Amino acid sequence: MSKFTPTPSLLSRENQDKLLHACIWGAAAITIFFLLWVVWHILSNGLSYVSWEFITGSYTRIGEASGIWAMIVSTVYMVLLSLAIAAPIGIMTAIYLTEYAAPGSKFVQVIRFCTESLAGIPSIVYGLFGMTFFVTTLGLGFSILSGSLTLAMLILPVIIRTTEEALMSVPMSYREGGYALGSSKIYTIWRLILPSALPGIVTSVILSTGRVIGESAPVFLTAGMVTQIPESVLDSGRTLTVHLYKLTQELFTQHEWDQAYATATVLIVLVLVLNLATKIIANKLNKAL
Amino acid sequence: MNTATKAPTQGLQLAPKKAIDITEKFFHILFFCSAMVGVLSVSTIGWFVFNEGLPAFKEAGVTEFLFGKEWLPPALYGIFPMIIASLISTAGAVIIGVPIAIFTAVFLAELAPKWLADIVRPAVELLAGIPSVVYGFFGLVIIVPAIESIFNIPAGNTILAGIIVLAIMILPTVITISETSLRALPSVYKEGALALGASHIYSIFKVLIPAAKSGIFTGVALGIARAVGETMAIIMVMGNAPAMPGSILEPARTLTANIAMEMSYATGIHSSALYATGIVLLGFIVLLNGSLLYLNRKRAY
Secondary structure, three states: OOOOOOOOOOOOHHHHHHHHHHHHHHHHHHHHHHHHHHHHHHHHHHHHHOOHHHHHOOEOOOOOOEOOHHHHHHHHHHHHHHHHHHHHHHHHHHHHHHHHOOOOOHHHHHHHHHHHHHHHOOHHHHHHHHHHHHHHHOOOOOOHHHHHHHHHHHHHHHHHHHHHHHHHOOOHHHHHHHHHOOOOHHHHHHHHHHHHHHHHHHHHHHHHHHHHHHOOHHHHHHOOOOOOOOOOOOOOOOOHHHHHHHHHOOOOOHHHHHHHHHHHHHHHHHHHHHHHHHHHHHHHHHHHO | OHHHHHOHHHHHHHHHHHHHHHHHHHHHHHHHHHHHHHHHHHHHHHHHHHHHHHHHHHHHOHHHHHHOOOEEOOOEEOOHHHHHHHHHHHHHHHHHHHHHHHHHHHHHHHHOOHHHHHHHHHHHHHHHHOOHHHHHHHHHHHHHHHHHHHHOOOOOOOHHHHHHHHHHHHHHHHHHHHHHHHHOOOHHHHHHHHHOOOOHHHHHHHHHHHHOHHHHHHHHHHHHHHHHHOOHHHHHHOEOOOOOOOOOOOOEOOHHHHHHHHOOOOOHHHHHHHHHHHHHHHHHHHHHHHHHHHHHHHHHO
């Protein structure tokens, strides 16, 4: 055999097609398999342990009290406060970018660049920053407020980008119509543009709710992990994800396993509900257009 | 303004208009200030991370810090084992996850019947929303014991476990973005290929995927960013020993895990070293985004 003979293809073109076809179906099957496996494994082990007592009960590390009410309250505080800080700023930034700034101007580019950079920073670096800046330098301590401020910075890019897209999809004629009727700019934005962009804005809020619930590393570095129900925003609190993390570090008794599975179940159900809410709003949006 | 002097009767109507002008101005400034918050946030974070991290570089020396093999605070600060662990776990996740993700994206965009795609797509979105601690927990109870029994080792908390968990975690990111960019292609690409007698599969791999390359690269880059930045899931499954790993069947600690595990009690130069670890992490992300820009620009020419 000469060196230069091209090696004949092992597979005919037809068989190559079949092989690739099989690969594609196989890959899709693997993706679905893992999804079902993760969700099924958690739910099948956790659902039976989720009860009213588990959800509303109190928690002690040693002993029988294994409820997650304090964690649910902390998580809700964290979500509400982060959104209360980030949503107005994010929405107003998006309004500025779409309605006020000259498109493509240097300033808009700078803001875009900064938003993209914010989105690219790993969440642990937010935790690092939040711990030094909010917890220590500003003296807010390990508190819901420190955690919320940190997470607000983290979700800001999500809110800005999603709201911007929603605002840009509002037809130009709405603005023209508003001005033609003699409305001022702010009145047009408030009465015409924001209402028609509302589904998109709500979507951005739901997406960031998911982010706040799902984050853990920056949360335990800034909000701490006290298992008491926080009485004010300056109290430390433990969110559900941080709680699951702490539970997994001490999986010795069946009781602790059950708690971990049940907490993971609650988290997955939360994600399902949020996903469903986004779907419903997206459907409404499609119908409206 | 001119009309006011010409027709004094209209002066009354102009007065409220002036009030509106002030409201307009107020909101304009308010929106502008909001827009500055993002800029301010990035600069504060950047300034803090560098300001806090630089003393460690000075104290330990840049090469000692980056290539030192021992992490023994407060004596030795070498993060080379962590850099290696981050690189290996990310590379492994990409090698396993990206092909599966791209094939799944092709499946959703081209092969799947509409009803099936309509079930799989929301499922993939669900996969994206699951908190990383849940993935970590899954890895801890399923993947870690599986590795123990398959490879017959005492502890399954290894780089391999991290790789598998990360591979699952990057799937949704890569799938969603690749599918979007495949769907965004003009239909003439496919029609042209089919008209020339290419099979469907052939046109997918020789025409559609190359055409959607920049979108797929973006998806892969975001997947890599997610893998590099992931913290909790990694802490839960990878064992966290700050020593140089000998193989993927040994425990290791990534850059992110190093920060998360020691930050709560670190002080002084130790804390500064963790900030410096953050700088290295940011360096990875900048490098990643830079190469993505380069690749996409190169393609545009």
